[in-house]
Amino acid sequence: MMTGRKRVWAAFQGSHLDRPPKGEILITPEIVKEFRRPDIQTVLAYLNTDLVVLPIEQPEMNSSLWRTWAKTGYFIFGLITGPITYLNRKLGWLGFSRLMVKKPWEAREIMSKIIQNSVRSATAALEAGCDGIIAADDLAGDRGLLISPSYLEKKYFPLIAELLRGIGSRHVPCVFHSDGIIMELIVHLRKAGFWGIHGLQPSVGIGAGSFRGKGLENWVFWGNFEFEGQAGLKSDTEVKNEVLNLLKEWAGFPGYIFGSSGGLYKGLSPKAIKAAYDVITSWR
Template sequence: MKPRKKVQKTLEFDSPPGIPRQAWVLPWAEEHYPEMVERLREEYPDDLVNAPAVYKKPLPVKGDRYKKGTYVDEWGCVFSNLQDGIIGIVKEPLIKDWKDLVRFKTPDYVLDLDKDEINGFCRHTDRFVLAGTFVRPFERLGFIRTLEQALVDLLEQRPELFDLLHRIHELYIKEVEAWAETEVDAICLMDDWGTQQGLMIAPDLWESIFKPMYRDYAEIAGHYGKYVFMHSDGYIIDIIPGLIEVGINALNSQVACMGVEELGKRFRGKLTFWGEIDRQNLLPNGSLQDIRDAVFQLLENLYDDGGVIAQCEFGPGAKPENVLEVFKTWNQFK
C-alpha cells in the first residue's frame, strides 16, 4: 500500500497494513551524525513529508533560523540563537508598548503561495503531504510580545490584546485557506501549551479565546477535504477533549509526561497519536530495551485499528542508536 493511503487509513482507524512513520531530523543531527541520518532515511523512509513553503516572492527573512546568531522571521520577530542546529528564542518584543500596535502589520505576503509548484510536489510523491507552514496563534502572540508578557496580557485582557489576536487570527484564517486550496493532504497547527506539570493558562481561558480559533482553522480544512495535524508540547491533557471536539485529527505531544495509559483510556480511537518517544529522557539516556518497551507501551495503549503514527525527534542529545531502534521496533508491526 502506498504511504499516503496508509496514513489515511491510520487517521480513519481503518486497519492500515502497518504503522506509518515520520522521523523529525533536526539540523543538529544532520551536522553531528550524517551517516546515521542517511541510514535512517534509507532503512525507514518517511511516510509523511512537508510540502515546500514556496512563495511567488521571497519572504523578507534575515539569517538562518537554525544557525547561531540572530534570525528575523517573516513577521519581523527577532530570534536569538546561542547554538547551531536548533531554533532560538525571542528576547525583544516586536510590540513593546501597546502604543506600538498602530504600526504593526501582518505579513500578508505569506498568502502569495506558488500553488503550481506546491501542487507539482504533491502530485510527484506517493507520500502523505503536510502543509509547509505551521499556524500558531498563541506562540505568535508570544513571539510578538515575548512569552512572559503574553501571559500577563492574557490575565489583564486589555482591548489591545484582542485587537492583536484578531489580526493574527485573521491572517491565519487566510493562510489556512491558501494552503487548503493546494493539493496537500493536511493543514498543520502548532502551539506549545504546557509545562511539564500543566497548562500555561487556565483551561477556561483557553476555551474562550483559543479554542474558537482552532475550530475556525479546522472547519476551513474540512471544507476542502483536508486533515488537521497539530503539535503541542507539555502536559496538555486538559485541552485534548477540546482539540478533538473542534476537529484535530492527529496530535504530536509529549505523551510520556501525561501518561500513556491515561491517554489511552481517555482518547484511544478518538485521535491519532502522531508520536512521540520521550526526547527528554529516553532518547538521550535510555537503553535499547527501554526504547523497545516504550514503543510496545504506545502500541498496547493507543493503537485501535489505526490511530498511531511512529514518530520521534532526532535532536540535541538523542543517541542515534536509540532513534534507529524506535523505527526498527515500530517496523515489526505489519
C-alpha cells in the same frame, strides 16, 4: 504495498493498516547532518517514514515546492504556528501575559489577524498539494496548562474553531500539537474540529491508558515516545524494547502514528532513531 500517504490516510479513517504509520513533526538540519545524509529527503527514505511536515510560513514554501513534495509517496503535513506561540515568540511570555490581562480585546484582535493569515497560507498550501495541517501551539508544560482554562475556553478555542472552518477541516485532516500535560484540552480540541493530537509526552505521564475508555478510539494519536530519559539518551536496546511495548499499548487505537513527542534534533542518536523506526517497519 501501501504508500505512506495511503497509510496515514487509513489511520485518519480508522481503516485496516499493515503497520502503524510513522514520522516526525520536526527533523532539524543539525540531525540531518548527524545522519550523514545530504538532505531531509534521504533521511526520510533511510528511516522509511510515511509522512513529512513542512512549515507553511517559511518564504521558500511556494506552490512549486509543495507540488514537488506532492509527487512523493509521503503524506504531507503543513505546519502553522498557533497564535499564542506566535505572540510569545514576538513579545516574550511576560509581554504576552500583560497584553492578555490588560488589553484582552486587543490581544483577541491580534490573534484573529494571525488566524486569518494562517487560513490564507494553509489554503494556498492545500491547493498546491498539502494533505493535512498541524497547528502547533504550546499551551501546557510539565505541570499543566500555561494559560487559564477559562481564557482558553472563552477566547482561544473560538478563534481556533474559526481557523479550522476556514481551512475546511471537515474534509482536511487537522492535528493539534502541544507539549506538556494537555488532558484538559482534549474535549475542546475535538469540539473545535481537530482529527487528532501530536505530542503526548510520556515523561509527564501520558500514555494510551490516558485515553482508553473515553470514546476516543477513533481519534488520531501521534507521538508518545522520547529518545531521552532521566539518565540521558536511551540505549538502542532500551529504545527497541520501549517501542515494542508502546505498540502493544496503542494496539486498540487504529489511528496511532508513531513518532517522538518533540521531533528529532541535535544530540539524539541516529542509530537509536533508526532502531526505533525499524521496529515499526517489522511490526505486524
